[in-house]
Amino acid sequence: MSRPISESKPAAKSSNFRVDNPFHWTLYRSLGAHLEEQNGKQGVHFSVWAPNATEVSVISDRNGWQVGKHSLHASELGVWSGFFPDYTTGETYKFALRTRWGQILEKSDPYAFSGELRPNTASVISDLSTYAWNDDEWIKNRDSKTWINEPVSTYEVHLGSWRIPTDGRTYYNYRELAPMLVEYVKNLGYTHLQLMPINEYPFDGSWGYQATGYFAPTSRFGTPQDFMYFVDYCHQHEIGVLIDWVPAHFPTDAHSLGRFDGTSLYEHDDPRQGFHPDWNTNIFNYGREEVRNFLLSSAHFWPEMYHIDGLRVDAVASMLYLDYSRNEGEWIPNRYGGRENLEAIEFMREVNTKLHGDFPGIMTVAEESTSFGGVSRPTYDGGLGFTMKWDMGWMNDTLRYMRRDSIYRSHHQNELSFRMVYAFTENFVLPLSHDEVVHGKRSLISQMPGDYWQQFANLRMLYTYQYFMPGKKLLFMGGELAQWTEWNHDTEIDWALQEFDKHQGISELIKDLNTIYTDEPALHVNDCHSEGFAWIQCDDSANCVYAFIRYGNDDDLPIVVLANYTPVPRPGYRIGLPQPGYYQEVFNSDSTRYGGSGVDNEGGIYSEPIDAHGQKHSLAVTLPPLSIVAFKPLVPAKSISRPASGNGKQAKKK
Missing domain, CATH: 3.20.20.80 (Glycosidases)
Incomplete structure (x- = not known):
């Protein structure tokens, strides 16, 4: 079964689970606007964290957007709350907060489940418990996935x-x-x-x-x-x-989180910590527990x-x-004098x-x-x-x-091969x-x-290279x-x-x-493991050719990949392989199906007992222009030698 909303204690029942404490993971169950019943009357319970405000009220169509008509009461922790009957879903509202200096700020609800369509900025009362989910099977299967192997x-x-x-x-x-x-x-x-x-x-x-x-x-x-x-x-x-x-930053719009109760509540007060120069936005104060739990709850x-x-x-x-x-x-070091943001x-x-x-x-x-x-x-x-x-x-x-x-690529062969130095870190x-x-x-x-x-040929190469690399x-x-x-x-x-x-x-x-x-x-099974990759060769800069092998588990046949980054076809290009046999061409980015020229290897190639790249067997492959081709051996998978790491050396997989 999936995690149904009933199991997660829906917001509509928040009166049973509300806590006047902004220090936990599921604040969306308590803060904000929640439908509930009190003393036989249906209405909405409103809560907002504003510890430095001197007065907070709900303003809405229901009270003519007048400050003080629906006032909230403060707790010792700075959470203002109150219940008002007859409010229901679909109604818009904001919080009006009076600062220590007497200014009235009209703010959207930080925990609102819905908002008005821009340019309007009010929050909208919503009930999230009404939808009946039908994805139990998906959630059940998802929970058992290890995605790095999928x-x-x-x-x-x-x-x-x-x-x-x-x-x-x-x-x-x-x-x-x-x-x-x-x-x-x-x-x-x-x-x-x-x-x-x-x-x-x-x-x-x-x-x-x-x-x-x-x-x-x-x-x-x-x-x-x-x-x-x-x-x-x-x-x-x-x-x-x-x-x-x-969670990196938030905008400075007046209705948003910035200086929420007249003070730097969600952001740092010092602009060297609290303002982002690239995006003209505020930076969250991750060291403040209430702010951290706001983001953790989100x-x-x-x-x-x-x-x-x-x-x-x-x-x-x-x-x-x-x-x-x-x-x-323009910045303030951490407590150890370093540049890392420890919080x-x-x-x-x-x-x-x-x-x-x-x-x-x-x-x-x-x-x-x-x-x-x-x-x-x-x-x-x-x-x-x-x-x-x-x-x-x-x-x-x-x-x-x-x-x-392509005429200049031969001088930059390492731009593609360098990635495998760190690919599994x-x-x-x-x-x-x-x-x-x-x-x-x-x-x-x-x-x-x-x-x-x-x-078009280069774009096909780009996408094909992306898919065949770990x-x-x-x-x-x-x-x-x-x-x-x-x-x-x-x-x-x-x-x-x-x-x-x-x-x-x-x-x-x-x-x-x-x-x-x-x-x-x-x-895919070894996308994140070094034993799933080995270079055949990556230093043929004169021809701008790369060749490598992708390995799965012991029962999986490997895939041999060759890339030719020049517009020149290369017939008879020889690559060494650890295993003799027939190698079927399973992918060719130069196929006419994709708009290519159709240069191929007629379905596959038999290996020959000719030494190449430190191996006793090799293939003489036709490399289409500006293309990547891939082969799969039609031999028992367990008989194939495998690399111990992604450094290009061949060895039996442990």
């Missing part, structure tokens, strides 16, 4: 610009998006969706990364129940759902109340270092420990671009405890190499995300060099269509390109890559 192929989506209605509306509803999006990603073979932030946010251009609703899915696409339906529908069709979560909320399968945590690097994007004199590090460990303990099958994924050690290692081993980490180094090195004209995701196709970077195909044919996969929407224009959040992706063979060929490539990645254990 195929994880993720389609990253901005819901507002994936598709736009043609009837004059700005957005589709969550319920409308669910069948369209699920059918599309299932057809392409993806295992997961990753949604750019769906928590409430005021400015469309922030894409959700400047959040004001840490417990509220954005009303742009419907109600909380509509979003529950979206997740439920995905699960019933075996698609996991991850969401971006942003992290816990999404998998509990919305059955979310994972959180991709944004801007982790900015949380780890006190001097992130700051010059000398933020401890906070991330708490988040991962709790989430993996309460929801064993979910993923937490860090977007982290530095060399900080142990991001995806267990907390008991000194790590931060994330399930996985984005490999930003792979993304940068690979795109830098792919942008080079973390559990990596290989991302080609929205960040690579915005702010003038251009779309992926527009970044590829050469003429029209070469641009690591989980992520691609931002539009990449599967070889969209020429970079992403614009105000327009949908260029669906008209589906009518053109070259562009449709890229979609077919992605579909087949997802199929072979999922079907061949050698391509």
Whole structure:
């Protein structure tokens, strides 16, 4: 059985579980606005933490938005609360807080389950207990997954610009998006969706990364129940759902968390600690227990109340270092004189420990671009405890190499091979995300060099290389269509390109890559283990050729991969192999099915007893131009020698 809302003690029954104490993991059950009955009357209990306010009241349509009509009472811990009859779901409200200096601040509820559609900023009373979930089987199976050994192929989506209605509306509803999006990603073979932030946010251009609703899915696409339906529908069709979560910073909008009760309540007071210069946002005070538990509760909320399968945590690097994007004199060292943000590090460990303990099958994924050690290692081993980490180094090195004209690639052979020096130090995701196709970077195909044919061939190589290298996969929407224009959040992706063979060929490539990645254990079970990879050769810079082997478990046949990064076909290219036999060509990015030239190996090749690369057997392979080909031996798997590590040396697997 899944964890039903009844098991997690729904907000609608909060009077039984409410505690006047902002020091625990599930504050969303007590703080905020909760339907309940008192003395035979139905109404809403309101609670808000504002320890430095001198007066707090609820303002709403019901009281004409007049301060003081519905006053709350304070506890010793600074939690203001009160029950008012006749309030019900759908009504809007804010908290009016009088500061020590007499100023009245009108704030949205930090724990609101729903908010008004921008530009309006009031909170909306919502009941999350009314939705009947139908994803028990998915949750049961998910809880037993060890995702680093499973195929994880993720389609990253901005819901507002994936598709736009043609009837004059700005957005589709969550319920409308669910069948369209699920059918599309299932057809392409993806295992997961990753949604750019769906928590409430005021400015469309922030894409959700400047959040004001840490417990509220954005009303742009419907109600909380509509979003529950979206997740439920995905699960019933075996698609996991991850969401971006942003605990690194929050916006300075007047209705938001900034100087919430007239003081720096959620943020540091000193701008050297509490203000982010890159994004003009506030930075959470992770050393304050009430603030830390606000964020911990938010992290816990999404998998509990919305059955979310994972959180991709944004801007982790900015949380780890006190001097992130700051010059000398613009930051304050930690208590040991160092640059590490010790409170933020401890906070991330708490988040991962709790989430993996309460929801064993979910993923937490860090977007982290530095060399900080142990991001995806267990907390008991000194790590931060994330399930996985984005490999930003792979993304940068690979795109830098792919942008080079093929005539110059021979001078940069190590840009692709260097990755294997560190490839197993973390559990990596290989991302080609929205960040690579915005702010003038251009779309992926527009970044590829050469003429029209070469641009498509290079893009096919980029995607194929991503799928055959160790690591989980992520691609931002539009990449599967070889969209020429970079992403614009105000327009949908260029669906008209589906009518053109070259562009449709890229979609077919992605579909087949997802199929072979999922079907061949050698391509996913050791994504995060060094025994799953061995170079055959990586130093043929003259020809810009790489060759390597991917290994699965003992009963799994390996996959041999060769890449030719020049537009010149290379017949008879010899590679050494540890095992003789017939090697079937199982993938070729130059296939005419994908828009390629069709140069191939006629289905497969028999090995020959000719020494090469330190092996007694070898293949003479035809390498198509600007292409990657893959082979699978048709021999007993247990008879094949395996590497002991990913350093290129061959040895029997222990």
